[in-house]
Amino acid sequence: MAVNAARTEVEVQRAGVAGPDADLVAAVRALGYRAEVVPARLVHLRVQDLSCGGCPRRAREALRAARGTRRAEVDARAGRATVAYDRRRTDPRRLIQALEAAGFRARLAP
Numbered sequence: 001m002a003v004n005a006a007r008t009e010v011e012v013q014r015a016g017v018a019g020p021d022a023d024l025v026a027a028v029r030a031l032g033y034r035a036e037v038v039p040a041r042l043v044h045l046r047v048q049d050l051s052c053g054g055c056p057r058r059a060r061e062a063l064r065a066a067r068g069t070r071r072a073e074v075d076a077r078a079g080r081a082t083v084a085y086d087r088r089r090t091d092p093r094r095l096i097q098a099l100e101a102a103g104f105r106a107r108l109a110p
Helices: 021-030 055-065 092-101
Strands: 041-048 069-075 080-085 105-108
Touching (some): 055 069
Antiparallel strands (some): 041 080, 041 105, 069 080
C-alpha cells in the first residue's frame, strides 16, 4: 500500500518531558521531511443554549470540525468553551460562526 500525503499535521504533547521543540523539528528534518513548529493560540468563548444533555458534545464536535481547531472542550455548567487553534487557519470569529451554525449563541469570553 502506498500513501501520498502532501501535508500532515502532528500534535505533540510532552507530558513531563523537557526539551526544546527545535529538537523535534531537527529529528523530523533528519528523516527528510519539512517541519515547523506552529504554536496554538487559546481562546475562551461564552456559549449559550447548552440546554440538553447532548448539547456540549454537539458544540464540541462543531468546534473540532472547524478548520484549524487543534483542541476544543466545552463546559456546559460554566457555559464556556476553550479552544486551541492554529491562527494561520482560523480565528475566533470563525469558531463562533461554527458554533452558531450548530445552533448555539457564542461570543468571546471576558
